[in-house]
Amino acid sequence: MIETTSATTDWRAHAPVWGEPLSGEEHASRSIRACAACCWAKSPTDYSVYAFARHTADVGAPDYMVTYWKSWASIVEGAGQIDRDAVARELSDYSMVMDGASTVYSELAGLSKPNTAPGWILQGAEEKYREIHADLILNDLLPQLADEESRRLVIAYAESLQEGAWEQHQESQRIMERLRATAGTER
Structure with a gap:
């Protein structure tokens, strides 16, 4: 591959020079041969849009333009036309x-x-999982335990999964009791 330092410092001046496709090119109708602003030319064995993407990165193009050349140009542009x-x-x-x-x-x-950002999604999913898990433990497992020590351990475990789980469980139990009492008086 022939690459030289550009005479211009503006990455926007570096436009592709389109040419006839070479045999075996992945996107035959989207064939970049050189750069209009400098002496860069692609290697005959390199896919032209990907090589041009690397060139744009080398001359200071922002990430979104490098991404365009790597991911989108071969799909939405051919012979210099959108x-x-x-x-x-x-x-x-x-x-x-x-x-x-x-x-x-x-x-x-x-x-x-x-x-x-993926980290926030993963953190939120983890919090939701812990909330559901704590709720299941308190609603399904806790009522089956008779001895106080086991109940205390289950409540502590649920609290370790989600802070405030026990208070939320107690509040939901009070709401359910009020709903049952209201339903009983309306009959």
Whole structure:
């Protein structure tokens, strides 16, 4: 691969020079041969859009442009022209993924922004799992235990899973009792 330092410091000047496809190229109709702003040229054995992505990174292009060349250019651009239909299809797919991600994030972690960092989603999902687990322990296991020591250990374990689990359990029990008493008086 021939690469030289660019004479220009503006990464925007580095545009692809499209050419006829070489045999065996992954995207034959999307064949980049060189850079319009410098002496960069791709190696005959390298996929052109990926090589051009590396070149744009080398000349200071921001991450989103490097991502464009690595991931999107071969799908939405050919011979230097944007394919509006391809862009529309990709944006439609992207929109569907973002809507689905929001739904999943909301269900798993109580978060709905599709660009939420994965660490926050995982943390929220862990908290929800602990809350459900503590609730199951207090509602299903605790009533089956007769001795006070076992009950104390189960309550402590539920509290270790979710702070305030015992208070929440007691409050839900009081609400259920009030509902039962109300239902009994309305008959």
